[in-house]
Structures are given as structure tokens and as C-alpha cells.
Amino acid sequence: MHPNQGWPPQQPPPPNWAPRPSVAPAFLAGGLWLLVSVLCFVLAGLNSEDGKGIRQTPQAAVALLGLAFGRGVVGNGDAAIVATYVAGGVVLLFAALLLARLGFARWILAGLGFLVSIYYVFAVIRLTINHGGTFIIVPGVALMLWLAASMVSVIPPVGQAMR
Known part of the structure; x- marks a missing residue:
């Protein structure tokens, strides 16, 4: 008995077909x-x-955005708290747009993420130079998280998923 008996022969997919x-x-x-x-x-x-x-939790305060620039720039730390709130809100907004698969959001997030990662590298280096070894943990974790999110955002499979 012929294997295709009763069934039409299967056609191969078109040459430009991709899943x-x-x-x-x-x-x-x-x-x-x-x-x-x-x-x-x-x-x-x-x-x-x-x-x-910032006196409340100094180990976490060193991870606030802008606090590593010193008292002359930041003052009492309120500007760093506000900058961290604003960064969180902006990231939340563009993360929602990324989850809606709008392609421009991943590039904005990646740019912001790499910029903040550079800041955290500066913060970790400044803490190391000023003998703040016990305070490096939270900025180091923040650096790794910002950098990981930025790097994942720019890989080609994420761009293909936006289509």
C-alpha cells in the first residue's frame, strides 16, 4: 500500500517562509x-x-542616583531621592511600553540603562577609593541589575520579538 494513499501529498513550505x-x-x-x-x-x-x-539607611543611600557626586552637588540628599524616584517612574513607563512591544522603548531604556550603569561604576569606584568597602554591595547589585536589563534589551532576539 502506498503511504500517501487517500491523502494529498505534503508540500514543502515556501522558500521564504519562517516561523x-x-x-x-x-x-x-x-x-x-x-x-x-x-x-x-x-x-x-x-x-x-x-x-x-539618607541618614536612615546609609547602606542603601549610597545607591541613590547622584549621591556619589558629593555634598557640594547634591546637598542634603533630597535631590538624589527625587532623582531615584523619577528614574524609577520613567523606567516603569517605558517598561510598560516595552511589554506592549513598542520597539523605540527598548532603545530609550537601553540608553538610560547604560548611562546609569556608568554612574554606578563611578559610585563603586568612589566608594572604593574612600574606603567604603562595606557600602559597595547595594550599588554593586544596582549596577548589575541596570547593566543586565540594558544588555538584554539590545540583543537581537528582543528586537525580533518587537515585530
């Missing part, structure tokens, strides 16, 4: 950016309760 790319990389990148946003809100929230400012 649709997975959307999982876009959701992975969006999830990492949501973690970055949560980190920003937690860091800023820990240091803005009860009016104590």
Missing part, C-alpha cells in the same frame, strides 16, 4: 526593567521615610 519569532525575549527584558523600577522605588522609599533622609 514567527517568540515574544518571550521582549517579556524577559520588560520583566528585568520592572525589577529595576522596583529597585529604584525601594531605594528611594527607604531613604525618604520619617523625614530622616
